[in-house]
Amino acid sequence: MRSFIIRRMFQILPVIIAVMTINFVLIHIAPGDPAFILAGPEAPQEYLQEIRERLGLNKPVWEQYVIYMGRALKGDLGTSYRFKQPVASVIAAQVPATVLLTGSAFIVSVIVGVGLGIVSVQLRGGVFDRVANGLAVTLYSVPTFWIGLMLLLIFGVRLRWLPVQGMRTVAAGYTGWESTMDVARHLLLPAFTLAVVQLAEYMRLSRASMIEAMDKLYIRTARSKGLSERVVFYKHALRNALIPTVTVIGLRMGFLFTGAVLIETVFGWPGVGRLMNNAVFSRDYPLLMGILFVTAVMVCLANFMVDLSYAFIDPRIKYK
Amino acid sequence: MDKSPLLRIWTRFRHEKLALGALAVMIGLLLVAILAPAIAPYEPFAAHPELSLKPPTTGFPFGTDHLGRDVLSGVIWGARTSISTSFASIALSTLIGIPIGAVAGFYGGWFDDVMMRIVDVFLVIPTFFIVLVVVAIFGAKQYLLVIILGLTMWPRTARLFRGAVLSVKEEAFVEAAVALGSSDSRVISRHLIPNAIFPVIVSLPLQAGAVILIEAGLGFIGLGDPTIISWGSMLNDAQQMVYHSWWMPLFPGLAITTTILTFNLVGDGLNEAISSRYQQQ
Numbered sequence: 235m236r237s238f239i240i241r242r243m244f245q246i247l248p249v250i251i252a253v254m255t256i257n258f259v260l261i262h263i264a265p266g267d268p269a270f271i272l273a274g275p276e277a278p279q280e281y282l283q284e285i286r287e288r289l290g291l292n293k294p295v296w297e298q299y300v301i302y303m304g305r306a307l308k309g310d311l312g313t314s315y316r317f318k319q320p321v322a323s324v325i326a327a328q329v330p331a332t333v334l335l336t337g338s339a340f341i342v343s344v345i346v347g348v349g350l351g352i353v354s355v356q357l358r359g360g361v362f363d364r365v366a367n368g369l370a371v372t373l374y375s376v377p378t379f380w381i382g383l384m385l386l387l388i389f390g391v392r393l394r395w396l397p398v399q400g401m402r403t404v405a406a407g408y409t410g411w412e413s414t415m416d417v418a419r420h421l422l423l424p425a426f427t428l429a430v431v432q433l434a435e436y437m438r439l440s441r442a443s444m445i446e447a448m449d450k451l452y453i454r455t456a457r458s459k460g461l462s463e464r465v466v467f468y469k470h471a472l473r474n475a476l477i478p479t480v481t482v483i484g485l486r487m488g489f490l491f492t493g494a495v496l497i498e499t500v501f502g503w504p505g506v507g508r509l510m511n512n513a514v515f516s517r518d519y520p521l522l523m524g525i526l527f528v529t530a531v532m533v534c535l536a537n538f539m540v541d542l543s544y545a546f547i548d549p550r551i552k553y554k
Numbered sequence: 555m556d557k558s559p560l561l562r563i564w565t566r567f568r569h570e571k572l573a574l575g576a577l578a579v580m581i582g583l584l585l586v587a588i589l590a591p592a593i594a595p596y597e598p599f600a601a602h603p604e605l606s607l608k609p610p611t612t613g614f615p616f617g618t619d620h621l622g623r624d625v626l627s628g629v630i631w632g633a634r635t636s637i638s639t640s641f642a643s644i645a646l647s648t649l650i651g652i653p654i655g656a657v658a659g660f661y662g663g664w665f666d667d668v669m670m671r672i673v674d675v676f677l678v679i680p681t682f683f684i685v686l687v688v689v690a691i692f693g694a695k696q697y698l699l700v701i702i703l704g705l706t707m708w709p710r711t712a713r714l715f716r717g718a719v720l721s722v723k724e725e726a727f728v729e730a731a732v733a734l735g736s737s738d739s740r741v742i743s744r745h746l747i748p749n750a751i752f753p754v755i756v757s758l759p760l761q762a763g764a765v766i767l768i769e770a771g772l773g774f775i776g777l778g779d780p781t782i783i784s785w786g787s788m789l790n791d792a793q794q795m796v797y798h799s800w801w802m803p804l805f806p807g808l809a810i811t812t813t814i815l816t817f818n819l820v821g822d823g824l825n826e827a828i829s830s831r832y833q834q835q
Contacts, residue, residue, distance in 0.1 A: 252675040264691050375815035379774050380807035387796055488680035496771055514690045526687050530679045
């Protein structure tokens with residue numbers, strides 16, 4: 235298991251190198267002096283000089299590349315010129331909020347989505363199955379941010395049931411339990427929005443793989459052994475159906491983060507997405523590139539955890 | 555390629571009622587996109603400050619925005635933007651992905667290894683983020699968006715096509731062509747590509763939907779090409795006006811959803827029609 239984890243960590247390396255290479259290429263093919271791009275339009279002459287020296291911008295391109303990659307691998311992603319702080323720490327400050335949002339949306343969507351998929355297989359062909367399936371196909375086609383915008387319009391602006399911006403009620407000064415509940419109320423709309431789109435996908439998927447599993451010979455064997463339909467369904471079909479479902483859940487991680495960025499913009503959620511939005515408009519390129527990097531790494535880590543979960547679902551899979 | 559496989563697919567597709575309906579809507583959307591200048595009641599950018607934020611009425615069935623622009627005309631022109639962006643970038647990514655997938659699948663070896671590692675990396679990095687960073691640096695221009703989408707979406711096509719080539723390669727008719735002394739390029743272009751293309755065809759509508767989603771997302775965060783109207787940029791405006799208007803967010807969003815839903819349903823229908831074609835063989 236441990237050697238698997240170590241080996242899997244090394245597979246993240248190509249992604250890191252690729253993203254940093256993309257960033258490096260972008261800085262160099264962008265119109266204008268790379269030092270300007272990295273330092274911002276109002277940077278004083280001394281700072282430009284410092285950046286040129288630090289990144290070796292007077293040296294040949296391949297040497298610049300080596301310097302750039304070396305710094306990146308040490309976790310140095312440059313300095314944000316809006317915040318005047320290292321990019322890595324600016325982003326790190328926002329990661330918890332994003333993880334809270336995506337994590338809660340993820341858990342809800344997997345449980346509810348797979349649950350609905352199972353129920354609709356049991357009621358296959360019935361009204362519930364057809365309605366749920368139709369809804370899932372539709373939801374799968376709706377832009378997350380638009381659902382967010384409409385929910386904000388309905389529950390925040392019209393009905394005024396829920397707070398619509400931010401993560402906390404700033405002036406209230408809540409502490410302890412109250413503060414937790416305050417965050418939870420703020421979390422409800424953005425997390426629901428993000429969950430509902432993913433949920434549709436997971437439902438469709440678990441339904442399809444359940445139906446496929448139910449046609450397999452081992453199900454016939456289980457039935458002919460005289461096992462109850464319950465055991466056949468939950469123990470024999472479900473466990474096998476979960477494998478393809480989990481694979482796709484892993485592949486959808488990128489969409490989850492993309493959705494989160496746009497949702498954070500809609501609801502003013504103080505996470506990486508909103509930071510990215512700010513970086514775009516303040517033309518804070520080091521920060522922007524750092525965010526591209528961090529999201530890619532986060533998607534890799536999430537995929538990695540999905541891989542680990544295979545072993546829990548399928549005892550045949552043992553990582554060596 | 556002879557006509558009969560396509561004809562057989564069409565015969566099956568025709569029986570998928572939902573997909574057929576979706577195809578009709580898709581053709582309708584294409585017509586709207588092509589005929590936008592003729593059918594939009596107003597100039598999409600024409601501001602009428604005295605008519606700002608009018609709820610839907612007879613003259614403006616979708617209402618007007620904060621600058622008094624007709625939302626219906628914006629939605630009609632937005633179809634043109636979304637559909638042209640998605641078709642152009644899908645065309646580009648297919649043109650890149652097919653040859654790479656063909657060569658990787660046919661020859662294997664180091665080229666295959668290198669390409670598939672690149673594909674893996676691209677599948678992990680969310681396309682939206684790469685596109686966003688590029689657009690933020692180089693400016694929001696439609697042609698740039700098309701190029702960068704084409705350059706980031708090809709790995710999916712390449713991988714899909716490579717897989718199909720790998721299985722077609724084993725077929726007897728390919729062996730026969732090789733045995734008859736056909737050149738590699740002839741085997742690839744005459745035998746592999748026509749027979750392995752179906753999974754790629756199925757994926758095209760789904761990819762088009764994905765591109766429309768990305769394009770709308772960019773517009774929504776304010777990175778749409780400012781010289782053209784798009785559904786995403788309309789939603790960006792709508793977000794600022796969310797306290798004053800429900801029609802500004804509603805109609806462009808419905809347009810995006812309808813378009814993507816249509817494309818997905820056509821894709822599902824094609825998938826059914828083509829996989830039953832394989833099953834029959």
